[in-house]
Amino acid sequence: MKRSMLSAAVAVTLGLSAGLLAAPVASAAPQPQAVAQYAGSAAEQADVKAFHEAVMKSALAKQAANPYLLAVVVTYDASSAPSFRTQISNSASIWNGSVRNVQLRSGSNADFRYYEGNDSRGSYASTDGHGRGYIFLDYRQNQQYNSTRVTAHETGHVLGLPDHYSGPCSELMSGGGPGTSCTNAYPNTTERNRVNNLWANGLAATVAAR
Numbered sequence: 268m269k270r271s272m273l274s275a276a277v278a279v280t281l282g283l284s285a286g287l288l289a290a291p292v293a294s295a296a297p298q299p300q301a302v303a304q305y306a307g308s309a310a311e312q313a314d315v316k317a318f319h320e321a322v323m324k325s326a327l328a329k330q331a332a333n334p335y336l337l338a339v340v341v342t343y344d345a346s347s348a349p350s351f352r353t354q355i356s357n358s359a360s361i362w363n364g365s366v367r368n369v370q371l372r373s374g375s376n377a378d379f380r381y382y383e384g385n386d387s388r389g390s391y392a393s394t395d396g397h398g399r400g401y402i403f404l405d406y407r408q409n410q411q412y413n414s415t416r417v418t419a420h421e422t423g424h425v426l427g428l429p430d431h432y433s434g435p436c437s438e439l440m441s442g443g444g445p446g447t448s449c450t451n452a453y454p455n456t457t458e459r460n461r462v463n464n465l466w467a468n469g470l471a472a473t474v475a476a477r
Contacts, residue, residue: 303373318379318392318400319427323466325378328371339369339466341425351404351418358419360379361452362426366440368466369426379425390417392424400425412443413450427465428458 326341345355352360359371379392379400389408402421409417420442434441436449440460443449454462 292378293439316427319324319465320426321400322378322425323427327472329376329378329440338367340372341379342372342374342377343425344375344380345373346380348381348383348404349385351381351409351414354404354418356412357415358422358452361415361419362422362454362462365454366462366466368463371422390421392421408443411447413452415448416450416452419454421451422460423454423462426462428454428461 270458279446322341323339324462326339326343329342330339343355343359348355356373359373363370381402381404384406385407386403386405388405390403392402392407402418402425404414404418404421416439420439423440428440431438431440431443432442434444436445436451437455439451439454441449
């Protein structure tokens with residue numbers, strides 16, 4: 268939600284830099300405090316796109332070995348974000364019930380991971396550009412905003428959706444734009460269709476590569 272979910276209401280930056288995959292240092296959850304406003308940037312949107320492409324590349328490589336699967340399976344590891352285990356599971360269920368061409372599963376050999384801790388930028392998604400990445404869930408932000416919405420929003424980046432801070436609460440990728448009162452954690456029809464289209468192309472690419 269940070270750069271991704273925090274929208275204009277919260278800091279949410281993705282940042283591609285050396286050592287991004289090193290696990291963030293977690294610390295005790297602080298008391299709620301104001302989070303700096305953040306409107307996003309073109310560079311961060313490019314990072315979101317890179318994260319999606321890296322995860323898709325990793326997932327499709329495994330899909331090629333299991334051609335009988337009807338949907339691409341993206342595997343995640345939530346072991347480093349124990350405080351958000353329920354929200355992560357709920358987020359995966361929301362997405363799995365909303366789209367058909369890609370499904371999220373908890374497991375080993377993960378395509379991306381979740382971490383938790385404190386970061387002044389808020390929650391965010393990031394990648395090293397080599398098929399691996401992570402979502403960082405910030406304690407403070409998740410105390411201010413609906414935590415399942417934050418998690419589902421950040422996971423939306425993995426599936427290929429960019430931020431759209433000016434959107435309404437009914438739009439998941441509007442992030443923190445609608446304010447802390449917004450608790451919607453479900454993608455709208457446009458968002459669902461976009462994800463299905465992105466991953467349908469991924470399936471076609473897998474077939475073409477055989």
